[in-house]
Amino acid sequence: MDGTARTPTAYDPASVDRWAQEPDKRPGRTAFQRDRARVLHSAALRRLAGKTQVVTPGTLGPAWDASPRTRLTHSLECAQVGRELGAALGCDPDLVEAACLSHDLGHPPFGHNGEQALNEFASDCGGFEGNAQSLRLLTRIEPKRFTPEGSVGLNLTRAALDAATKYPWPRGAHPTDPASNKFGVYEDDRPVFDWLRKDAPGTRICFEAQVMDWSDDVAYSVHDVEDGLHAGHIDPNCLHADPERRDVFQVALGRYVPADTDPAELAEALDRLLAQEWWPHGYDGTAVAQARLKDATSQLIGRFCLAAETATRTAYGAGRLTRYAAELVVPRETRTECAVLKAVADLYVMQRAEQERLRADQRIVVAELAEALTARAPDGLDPQFRALFDRAADDRARKRVIVDQIASLTDTSARSLHARLTGQGRD
Incomplete structure (x- = not known):
């Protein structure tokens, strides 16, 4: 273990182990502060500025082409959400931020579209999955530390790598859905994966990774709707009309909520959001409307995070919740509201005809x-x-x-x- 960096409170020495031992150039920092700095200064993070988030830069329309969200801006926004939510629940904030900054590093060009194409190409050598690629990048590809055996990537701590691992299982080993194409490690990278998961309870996702995952959901669901409204692709008035609402719910079913979800539950979730006084009704792109939209974005993020914080604290009480001491509790109603927002952006932004031609x-x-x-x-x-x-x-x-x-x-x-x-x- 690297003993020169301070072990953050509430984390044991095994959490701050690194695959390759190394001294700290600046004693006094915590191990997780070092992790965060390494990800923040990595070339892989900078490259996310040129990778598609949801739609390709330059295709949202003239109102929004000057400043589209990319994988980089999404990662930064996810990190801000995760840092605050994690800190409120007792996680080390630098650890959660490092995980949030890392969570999309392995995504290829053209977003999930590129991921699908690469998975088809790599079908006979283990497939491709953005989360497994992130682990590979953090532990092998990004050039930062080398041993006589070769590159060890950024050489992050065990806890940081675990916190960035959303799917802690290999291809085909999803614990509840064997047909799922979601996995977090290629066979080539099993040694470091087995090391980082040492003493982990089976396929259980660590608490910090759960915070990262929910922060990711919150950030992209809210911001995709914000972008769609600003670009003029989402008409907020349509969300009151029955035909458009049915289309939104159809998109949500099976993709963002279980396929057997009652559409009435989705309708109730959407109505709860539309009933808020801060909802951006009648958005028209004026400065006042833009300010109201920004306030709505903040309100939604706060709503989703506070619901998770309150429910988790109700279940586990006060104190620091870390690693495998707790599960993040997100109320079903909150997850449904988030899912409806995802479906709105999916229908009105991602499913536009020109986007499909581009994909x-x-x-x-x-x-x-x-x-x-x-x-x-x-x-x-x-x-x-x-x-x-x-x-x-x-x-x-x-x-x-x-x-x-x-x-x-x-x-x-x-x-x-x-x-x-x-x-x-x-x-």
């Missing part, structure tokens, strides 16, 4: 780029990945390097590399 083109770019790199590698690989490709033991390992290379690209650099390798550009 189809993006999938082609990723598929053709993967094919071109497979045929020409190591040509086209960055020096870091070229070296890994040359050292790879077999075709499976070489294919994983190609996946790592593509996942590291921004939207723009993916299109640029695709054009260079295929000799064709796609608008």
Whole structure:
């Protein structure tokens, strides 16, 4: 264990272990302050500025093209939400913030659309999952610390890696849904995964990761609706009309709430939100309306976080809640309200016809780029990945390097590399 950094209160020495021991350059910091700083200064975090969050920058419309949300701004907003909620529940705030900043690092260009295309390409070498890729990046790809055996990535503490692990199981081992494509580790990365999960109770998600996950849900559900309203794609008046409401509920069923949820429950959740005096009724884009929309955003975040804090404290009482000492309790009504917001943004922003055409083109770019790199590698690989490709033991390992290379690209650099390798550009 690295004993030079202070162990934060309420965490045991095993929580601040690092895979590779190392001294602290600035004694006096806590181990989790070091973790947060490492993620904040990483190139992987900066690259999120060029990766799609929900819709591609430049496609929301003139009212919002100057400042679209990206994976980076989403991660920063998620970190702010998570830091405050975690601190209110007794978690170390630097630990939760580090997890929130890390949670999307492994996402490839073009968001979940790129993730789907890469998963198809990597089907015979372990698949692709953004959360598993985040762990791989934190523990292997991001160049920060090296041992004689090779890179150990950012070499974060055990607790930080665990807090960033939303799905602590390998592919096909979902504890309740074996058909789920959500997982948190590739087979190649099992040694460090097994180390970070040492003494963890089965597939139980640690408390800090649960705080991170809820903060992620809160941030993107609220902000996607804010962006959609600002861009003019969501008409708040439509949420009072029965046909539009039925469409929203249909999107929510099966995707954001269980498929057997009573639509009446969704209607009640939406009506609770619409009944709030701060809801941005009649949003028209004026300065006053924008201020009201920002207030509504703050009110929603506060509403969702306070509900979770109150319910969790009711269940567990006062004191510091950390690691495996508690479960985050989010009332069903609150989760349903959050799900309805996700469905509103999904229907009116993500399902626009031009977005689907763009997503189809993006999938082609990723598929053709993967094919071109497979045929020409190591040509086209960055020096870091070229070296890994040359050292790879077999075709499976070489294919994983190609996946790592593509996942590291921004939207723009993916299109640029695709054009260079295929000799064709796609608008």
